[in-house]
Structure formats: structure tokens, C-alpha cells
Amino acid sequence: MRLVDISDKADEFPEQECPSCGLHVEAGHETCPWCHYEFPPQKPAVRWMAWLFACLLILPLMWILDRIF
Numbered sequence: 001m002r003l004v005d006i007s008d009k010a011d012e013f014p015e016q017e018c019p020s021c022g023l024h025v026e027a028g029h030e031t032c033p034w035c036h037y038e039f040p041p042q043k044p045a046v047r048w049m050a051w052l053f054a055c056l057l058i059l060p061l062m063w064i065l066d067r068i069f
């Protein structure tokens, strides 16, 4: 149960720990501001889904606009 609580907090305040120097860095940073360690890209599937969703929204809109004009 404790582990679940910790992960919930991590979701609320996204933070990642630099494996090189141990500095807590805000999630979203690509490199550590202290030692310039490059963080591995996080959740690429989420980014993919966002793109897919955007395309699904834009494509019908383009089609509709094409029909009107």
C-alpha cells in the first residue's frame, strides 16, 4: 500500500531522479541541469497516442473543409 501512495504522489508532482548525480529534476527535462545526464525518453506511447488523436481530429476537419469549399 505504501508503494502505491508513493507512485500516486509522483503522478501529482512529476519528478525524476537523475541516476548520475541523484538530483531531483522536474519531469519533462531531457537532460539534468546539474550534470547534463541525458534522461531516457519517457512514455513514448503517450506521445504517439497524442499524435494519433490529433491526426484523427484534423483529418475529418480537413475533409469537411474540402467538401464545403
Ligand SMILES: [Zn+2]
Binding pocket: 018, 019, 020, 021, 022, 023, 032, 033, 034, 035, 036, 037
Ligand atoms: Zn544529474
